[in-house]
Amino acid sequence: MAHAEINTDYKTFKGGIHPPYNKELANSKPIEAAPVPGKVIIPLSQHIGAPNSALVAAGDRVEAGQKIGGTDAFVSAPVHSSVSGVVKEVAEMANFTGARVPCVIIEADSEQVPFRAGETKPLDALKAEEIREIAKEAGLVGMGGAAFPTHVKLAPPKDKPVDIVLINACECEPFLTCDHRLMLERPSDLVAGLRLLMAAVGAGRGVIGIEANKPDAIEAVRKVAGDIEVASLPVKYPEGAEKMLISVVAGRKVPPGKLPSEVGALVQNVGTAVALYEAAATGKPLFERVLTVTGPGIRNPKNLLAKIGTPVSTLIEAAGGFVGSPARLIMGGPMTGWTQENLDAPIQKGTSGLVALTEELIGWQEEEECVRCAKCIEACPMFLMPNYIVQAAKRGQWDQAEMYGALDCFECGCCSFTCPSFIPHVKYVRKAKAAIAALKKGVK
Amino acid sequence: MAEKGLAAAIAPHLHSEQTIKRGMTDVLIALIPVVIWGIIAFGINVLLIIVISCLTAVVSEVVMRKILRRKITLRDWSAVLTGLLLALTLPPTVPWWVVVVGSVIAVAIAKELFGGLGRNIFNPALFARVVLLFSPFTIYTTKFVRPFWWKNGGFWTLAQTRIDNSIGGRIVYASWGGSPINTLTTSATPLSLLKSGRMLGTAVTGATPVGANFLTSTGKPTLYSMFLGFKAGAIGEVSVLALLLGGIYLVYRGTIDWRIPVGIIGTVFILTWIGGSSPVYQMLGGGLFLGSFFMATDWVTSPVTRQGKWIYAVGIGVFIAIFRLVSALPEGVAISILYWNVITLLIDRYVARSHFGDATRPVFNRLPKLAARPLPVKKEA
Numbered sequence: 111m112a113h114a115e116i117n118t119d120y121k122t123f124k125g126g127i128h129p130p131y132n133k134e135l136a137n138s139k140p141i142e143a144a145p146v147p148g149k150v151i152i153p154l155s156q157h158i159g160a161p162n163s164a165l166v167a168a169g170d171r172v173e174a175g176q177k178i179g180g181t182d183a184f185v186s187a188p189v190h191s192s193v194s195g196v197v198k199e200v201a202e203m204a205n206f207t208g209a210r211v212p213c214v215i216i217e218a219d220s221e222q223v224p225f226r227a228g229e230t231k232p233l234d235a236l237k238a239e240e241i242r243e244i245a246k247e248a249g250l251v252g253m254g255g256a257a258f259p260t261h262v263k264l265a266p267p268k269d270k271p272v273d274i275v276l277i278n279a280c281e282c283e284p285f286l287t288c289d290h291r292l293m294l295e296r297p298s299d300l301v302a303g304l305r306l307l308m309a310a311v312g313a314g315r316g317v318i319g320i321e322a323n324k325p326d327a328i329e330a331v332r333k334v335a336g337d338i339e340v341a342s343l344p345v346k347y348p349e350g351a352e353k354m355l356i357s358v359v360a361g362r363k364v365p366p367g368k369l370p371s372e373v374g375a376l377v378q379n380v381g382t383a384v385a386l387y388e389a390a391a392t393g394k395p396l397f398e399r400v401l402t403v404t405g406p407g408i409r410n411p412k413n414l415l416a417k418i419g420t421p422v423s424t425l426i427e428a429a430g431g432f433v434g435s436p437a438r439l440i441m442g443g444p445m446t447g448w449t450q451e452n453l454d455a456p457i458q459k460g461t462s463g464l465v466a467l468t469e470e471l472i473g474w475q476e477e478e479e480c481v482r483c484a485k486c487i488e489a490c491p492m493f494l495m496p497n498y499i500v501q502a503a504k505r506g507q508w509d510q511a512e513m514y515g516a517l518d519c520f521e522c523g524c525c526s527f528t529c530p531s532f533i534p535h536v537k538y539v540r541k542a543k544a545a546i547a548a549l550k551k552g553v554k
Numbered sequence: 555m556a557e558k559g560l561a562a563a564i565a566p567h568l569h570s571e572q573t574i575k576r577g578m579t580d581v582l583i584a585l586i587p588v589v590i591w592g593i594i595a596f597g598i599n600v601l602l603i604i605v606i607s608c609l610t611a612v613v614s615e616v617v618m619r620k621i622l623r624r625k626i627t628l629r630d631w632s633a634v635l636t637g638l639l640l641a642l643t644l645p646p647t648v649p650w651w652v653v654v655v656g657s658v659i660a661v662a663i664a665k666e667l668f669g670g671l672g673r674n675i676f677n678p679a680l681f682a683r684v685v686l687l688f689s690p691f692t693i694y695t696t697k698f699v700r701p702f703w704w705k706n707g708g709f710w711t712l713a714q715t716r717i718d719n720s721i722g723g724r725i726v727y728a729s730w731g732g733s734p735i736n737t738l739t740t741s742a743t744p745l746s747l748l749k750s751g752r753m754l755g756t757a758v759t760g761a762t763p764v765g766a767n768f769l770t771s772t773g774k775p776t777l778y779s780m781f782l783g784f785k786a787g788a789i790g791e792v793s794v795l796a797l798l799l800g801g802i803y804l805v806y807r808g809t810i811d812w813r814i815p816v817g818i819i820g821t822v823f824i825l826t827w828i829g830g831s832s833p834v835y836q837m838l839g840g841g842l843f844l845g846s847f848f849m850a851t852d853w854v855t856s857p858v859t860r861q862g863k864w865i866y867a868v869g870i871g872v873f874i875a876i877f878r879l880v881s882a883l884p885e886g887v888a889i890s891i892l893y894w895n896v897i898t899l900l901i902d903r904y905v906a907r908s909h910f911g912d913a914t915r916p917v918f919n920r921l922p923k924l925a926a927r928p929l930p931v932k933k934e935a
Contacts, residue, residue, distance in 0.1 A: 474567075528572055
């Protein structure tokens with residue numbers, strides 16, 4: 111098979127920002143296994159969609175990879191135990207957003223039995239519906255953060271055939287390096303995962319889109335890519351946003367309120383593609399993931415392969431603990447992640463990193479009046495008017511908030527990053543989205 | 555395990571270097587060449603006028619914010635900038651007390667009474683300039699002197715415009731102390747020369763020479779001298795070169811949008827050309843560059859979308875051209891910008907920004923149909 115060419119002809123999207131990337135803290139650190147905690151807290155629902163119910167009860171013995179939560183609804187993803195041990199209880203615990211959600215708490219055995227690969231078919235022989243079934247049974251969700259069930263994405267509407275599958279390997283969030291390391295260490299698995307995705311939707315074209323600031327990853331993937339295209343993309347946040355990536359690589363614009371299948375595209379994150387490969391090749395469900403523990407407030411930044419449900423504290427310790435006094439600990443990336451005030455919350459399938467930031471680096475000041483400088487408007491990759499969404503939300507004028515694009519916002523945070531008045535636009539957008547949704551419900 | 559010092563906040567958790575202070579200080583830095591040229595061309599009085607204007611602006615802001623119980627925000631430098639911009643629109647010999655009146659109007663009324671920075675409808679400095687223009691003090695803000703007049707009178711002379719009522723309200727020049735400066739007389743600006751020449755249908759006569767090397771045979775300054783700054787005019791408008799340097803710096807820093815100055819100046823150029831005037835002379839002769847780069851680009855009072863900025867800029871250009879070609883006024887920059895400061899409210903309300911992927915590409919904003927508003931919202935999360 112001929113070596114793939116690196117395509118560098120792509121023009122970037124309009125808008126966006128250039129945050130400080132700080133990838134060097136962790137991008138040279140090989141992935142290592144995180145310690146297994148004494149107990150794991152596994153939220154029953156870690157996806158967008160219908161909630162799961164518990165399939166185990168207190169006192170039950172579970173093995174690593176055993177399904178412990180599920181539902182019959184289509185838009186859902188089951189959860190599996192990440193350790194071998196005994197279920198202590200099924201109770202409501204605070205997740206990373208601070209919301210209390212039903213969780214299965216499992217006391218891990220001191221001796222962990224490694225997951226044993228099951229019987230699987232050769233990857234070439236898998237049919238589309240078999241791949242979808244594998245994705246569903248393995249509990250796969252988008253691992254870039256949004257956590258949308260993968261098998262749902264793999265079943266696009268019949269009248270909208272998907273002809274291009276994109277791997278979002280941009281990792282445009284500052285600090286995070288887990289996808290970068292996966293590409294360096296497991297490029298073949300990534301390519302195999304992409305081929306499975308293509309087979310599942312019957313797409314002829316597959317592209318792995320990597321930002322140009324990761325030349326080693328581009329080279330590593332190119333060597334094993336075969337006929338898969340490797341795209342070196344301009345460095346800009348949010349290059350890895352689904353709609354941005356599709357427009358940059360495929361030149362197609364997903365209309366407001368529509369899914370990528372509308373324009374015949376499917377986007378999956380690096381971690382998801384690798385997990386799909388693992389699930390198809392060994393039968394392993396998604397019960398552990400690679401994430402980056404990094405930031406100036408972390409002693410030894412690392413990329414860790416951690417069990418889903420591991421408390422934040424275990425992972426901070428594994429990275430040498432805090433150094434100095436970090437002002438914020440963020441689950442996810444610094445542009446979109448959630449602050450953690452304490453270290454009890456468990457990591458989930460969609461957790462791409464833990465980033466400890468110092469006050470100096472955050473550089474956030476008190477909110478001022480909007481001075482209409484239009485920097486948010488120039489930065490918005492969705493071409494919305496963030497300043498007016500905020501104004502409308504402050505006044506409770508929800509029709510205006512919708513007119514200025516509140517519903518099209520995917521909360522990338524470019525507006526607030528660039529705002530000289532330090533306005534937290536995302537906060538107001540979320541408020542507006544909730545209010546508009548309530549209004550529309552009321553109309554029906 | 556609660557961890558001390560870890561704060562809760564909403565994403566994003568990073569911020570650019572962009573602050574209000576950075577934007578304001580950028581403009582102040584950009585104006586350094588303009589200020590230096592103003593002092594060189596018109597003497598030390600200019601420096602005093604600038605200092606008085608800025609100080610009055612700062613005091614007005616503090617007093618108004620105390621009265622209105624707002625947070626004192628001097629550290630954003632916006633008051634100082636307003637004071638400086640106002641001074642730059644005034645003649646070099648404007649009496650100090652007129653400057654104080656103008657600066658109070660700019661900050662106390664046009665800015666703070668309208669709600670403070672961000673809520674003002676008018677550019678505060680221009681608002682005050684136009685109020686002074688239509689005030690009992692008009693005469694003090696419309697009489698200009700030639701550059702380098704101080705070669706005779708001395709650089710350190712604090713020359714001011716006065717009205718001598720003993721000789722029928724004639725305009726004279728005197729030091730702050732009151733002793734007359736007989737060597738100093740009023741000089742026509744290039745645009746008033748042009749206007750009177752056009753009106754009389756003759757070559758310009760009776761103009762005070764700016765300096766033999768910089769005048770054409772008709773008594774007008776040459777284009778070259780107008781570009782460099784050898785012409786009569788307001789403190790900050792005379793050197794197009796200095797204004798361009800500052801303007802380019804601001805565009806490079808991303809502090810102003812190039813569309814606004816390019817749109818205004820381009821429109822004025824084309825329309826005065828079509829109108830049979832001298833377009834290059836119109837460009838270089840008056841306050842067009844000061845207004846286009848430093849007044850019309852004010853964040854608060856200009857539209858936020860790119861389309862809106864084009865409409866605004868071309869609109870200002872059309873207004874200026876009409877003023878200059880049709881009215882009896884030679885200038886019209888300040889008043890045109892103020893008109894469009896108001897129209898900006900409509901532009902931002904009606905000009906739609908087509909959202910990403912929206913194939914219908916709407917031109918005008920339309921309200922979506924929702925249930926009755928305002929909606930009772932549950933308390934904030």
